[in-house]
Amino acid sequence: MALLELRGVDAFYGRIQALRGVSIDVGQGEVVALIGSNGAGKTTTLRTISGLMHPTTGTISFNDRDITRVGPDKIVGLGICQSPEGRRLFPRMSVNDNLMMGAFTRTDRPGIASDIERVFVLFPRLRERRNQIAGTLSGGEQQMLAMGRALMARPKLLMLDEPSLGLAPILVETIFSIVREINSQGTPVLLVEQNAHKALEVAHRAYVLETGVIVQTGTGKELLESADVQKAYLGM
Amino acid sequence: MPAARSLWSRLHLRERIRDRDTAVYGVLLIVALVWPMATIFATGDTFLTSQAAHAGTWVLLAVGLNVVVGFAGLLDLGYAAFFAIGAYSYALFASFQLASSPLHHAYHLPFWLMLFVGMFVAAAFGAILGFPTLRLRGDYLAIVTLGFGEIVPQLFLNLDQWTGGINAIGSIDQPSLPAWITGPWAGANDIAIVRDFNFSFDPVAYYVLIVILIIGAVILVNNLHRSRLGRAWMAIREDEVAAAAMGINTVTTKLLAFAIGASFSGFAGAYYGASFGLVSPDSFLFVVSVTVLVMVVLGGMGNIAGVIIGAIAIYFLLNSVLSSLPANLQSLSNAIGLGWLNNSNGAWPGLSELAQRLQFLLYGLILVLMMLLRPQGIFPSRIREQELKHAVATEEETVVEQAHAS
Numbered sequence: 211m212a213l214l215e216l217r218g219v220d221a222f223y224g225r226i227q228a229l230r231g232v233s234i235d236v237g238q239g240e241v242v243a244l245i246g247s248n249g250a251g252k253t254t255t256l257r258t259i260s261g262l263m264h265p266t267t268g269t270i271s272f273n274d275r276d277i278t279r280v281g282p283d284k285i286v287g288l289g290i291c292q293s294p295e296g297r298r299l300f301p302r303m304s305v306n307d308n309l310m311m312g313a314f315t316r317t318d319r320p321g322i323a324s325d326i327e328r329v330f331v332l333f334p335r336l337r338e339r340r341n342q343i344a345g346t347l348s349g350g351e352q353q354m355l356a357m358g359r360a361l362m363a364r365p366k367l368l369m370l371d372e373p374s375l376g377l378a379p380i381l382v383e384t385i386f387s388i389v390r391e392i393n394s395q396g397t398p399v400l401l402v403e404q405n406a407h408k409a410l411e412v413a414h415r416a417y418v419l420e421t422g423v424i425v426q427t428g429t430g431k432e433l434l435e436s437a438d439v440q441k442a443y444l445g446m
Numbered sequence: 447m448p449a450a451r452s453l454w455s456r457l458h459l460r461e462r463i464r465d466r467d468t469a470v471y472g473v474l475l476i477v478a479l480v481w482p483m484a485t486i487f488a489t490g491d492t493f494l495t496s497q498a499a500h501a502g503t504w505v506l507l508a509v510g511l512n513v514v515v516g517f518a519g520l521l522d523l524g525y526a527a528f529f530a531i532g533a534y535s536y537a538l539f540a541s542f543q544l545a546s547s548p549l550h551h552a553y554h555l556p557f558w559l560m561l562f563v564g565m566f567v568a569a570a571f572g573a574i575l576g577f578p579t580l581r582l583r584g585d586y587l588a589i590v591t592l593g594f595g596e597i598v599p600q601l602f603l604n605l606d607q608w609t610g611g612i613n614a615i616g617s618i619d620q621p622s623l624p625a626w627i628t629g630p631w632a633g634a635n636d637i638a639i640v641r642d643f644n645f646s647f648d649p650v651a652y653y654v655l656i657v658i659l660i661i662g663a664v665i666l667v668n669n670l671h672r673s674r675l676g677r678a679w680m681a682i683r684e685d686e687v688a689a690a691a692m693g694i695n696t697v698t699t700k701l702l703a704f705a706i707g708a709s710f711s712g713f714a715g716a717y718y719g720a721s722f723g724l725v726s727p728d729s730f731l732f733v734v735s736v737t738v739l740v741m742v743v744l745g746g747m748g749n750i751a752g753v754i755i756g757a758i759a760i761y762f763l764l765n766s767v768l769s770s771l772p773a774n775l776q777s778l779s780n781a782i783g784l785g786w787l788n789n790s791n792g793a794w795p796g797l798s799e800l801a802q803r804l805q806f807l808l809y810g811l812i813l814v815l816m817m818l819l820r821p822q823g824i825f826p827s828r829i830r831e832q833e834l835k836h837a838v839a840t841e842e843e844t845v846v847e848q849a850h851a852s
Contacts, residue, residue: 262690286693298688300681311681314674315693363693 212237213398214367219268221258228254230422241399243413245406251422252402253295256369260292261285287315289366297356301345305336308344308355312362329358350381369400386412406443410434470751478657482650496649501761502656503718508741508757509663510710516748518703519683521588524595525738528708530730531571532564532715534602537725540619547608557621561716568712569705576704580697595735603727614726620645621720652721663710667750679703744816746823755824768805772798
């Protein structure tokens with residue numbers, strides 16, 4: 211039984227169907243990537259998992275519990291936490307306060323303090339800027355803060371939406387190595403990316419999404435070598 | 447003197463004085479304590495004390511609206527409706543009004559009970575208003591609250607078999623102290639604030655009451671601001687989607703902002719009904735909502751000390767500076783030998799008449815100037831201050847980043 215299971219999920223924006231029968235598994239300890247072009251339904255998939263939207267048909271279960279119709283605040287409480295698309299920091303709060311907001315559902319003060327420390331070890335830049343206002347960070351630092359904030363909820367599943375978007379190549383490298391690091395510490399990651407090459411390198415398994423349908427699936431390595439994927443997403 | 451110095455440092459007085467808001471609170475508290483004594487001594491009557499008590503109603507309203515607008519970032523243009531609900535709750539159950547209603551029985555419930563009833567009734571209506579509007583944001587929410595603010599006074603006007611409609615509700619009961627709260631402040635002696643345990647129309651008694659209510663409200667709101675709920679409000683104001691992603695129940699949090707904000711207005715309404723003795727539907731028009739909003743924005747949205755100062759400043763401006771401007775100008779021109787300016791002549795209406803006509807133009811100009819010169823308010827919250835300070839830096843960085851990206 212996988213940790214997260216989507217089965218035949220359909221989702222609509224008004225009358226426009228964004229997902230058609232999407233089925234995805236994320237297992238314990240895995241990094242799973244969801245790749246595809248703009249408008250393929252990657253972000254919609256994350257939104258249905260995190261409860262910001264609900265599927266019209268199909269089911270979502272997490273830890274053997276049906277979460278298809280559960281609201282977003284409860285989902286976070288269950289342990290699914292995401293760094294949303296466009297980072298969505300609290301721009302006028304300090305780095306520290308943003309991290310504290312990430313721990314909103316928790317009440318164990320010593321645990322929160324030690325997790326802030328853990329985030330600062332992962333992202334030393336954030337420690338230097340802990341009292342700076344989040345809106346004044348650079349793009350890379352903001353992405354680090356978004357990931358750190360998501361980690362503060364002690365997620366059982368971390369979902370990252372386009373973590374490399376708009377970052378300089380060297381920072382993209384850093385971000386992905388941190389994804390690997392977070393995963394090696396035991397947190398499963400569901401990764402949505404347009405940067406298919408990087409995502410497939412990091413991912414244990416991956417799904418290719420095209421206009422709301424899963425068209426291909428396999429291990430990261432298999433997809434990197436697949437002719438279709440190479441042609442469509444890797445520019446080879 | 448080492449002993450004195452250690453006491454000094456133990457109290458951390460220096461740090462506390464350096465803290466701007468604490469200093470503002472301190473000054474306000476001292477002024478509030480000295481005000482009645484000083485003004486009665488200086489002028490020989492209680493006019494200024496009763497004016498200050500009236501200003502206190504506005505302070506309570508502004509502190510309450512600040513929860514909705516300043517903390518949670520929900521624009522409420524119908525705040526006067528809750529004020530009306532609080533005032534009418536008290537007026538109906540503490541006067542002879544219900545005797546002439548279909549109920550045929552007048553109630554005279556004690557003020558202290560109705561203070562809390564008014565608070566809860568207003569909070570309930572806050573939640574009722576909040577419920578259908580939770581999906582709305584920004585401008586749309588503002589329009590719905592505006593509608594609510596128009597509907598409520600109309601209801602009180604048109605349900606005249608209950609509320610007396612345009613005739614208003616008069617001879618509302620005065621609060622009285624329970625006889626067991628005895629002390630030098632009650633009883634029949636000369637220094638009594640509450641003579642014979644009844645507030646009657648004594649401005650000093652109402653002044654003491656409103657100061658106590660405000661202190662209570664400020665302590666409550668300050669604690670709310672620092673609580674988990676306060677942080678949730680802040681997160682929603684910053685970014686609602688991100689707040690939901692942090693596990694904040696945005697529906698409950700916003701409902702609580704509306705209900706808690708409204709409850710202070712209900713509180714103020716009950717006080718207003720008692721101190722004024724008359725509740726009429728035209729005391730709760732749109733201009734009341736807007737004035738409270740101006741107080742909040744001008745004082746410094748989100749910062750309680752700033753909002754109190756804003757409320758006092760606007761009240762003073764409207765009810766003292768501008769209203770006495772015509773008379774002051776007239777006597778000034780007489781005094782400096784330009785008395786002929788006061789005579790109307792053709793198109794010239796005379797100086798004091800002109801000032802009378804231009805009062806609200808001046809008010810508008812002052813507001814525009816204030817917002818241009820100090821957009822963050824008189825005493826802004828720290829977050830807004832930093833935001834304005836860093837806004838330039840952020841823009842520069844974004845430009846640099848974009849240059850790198852392209």
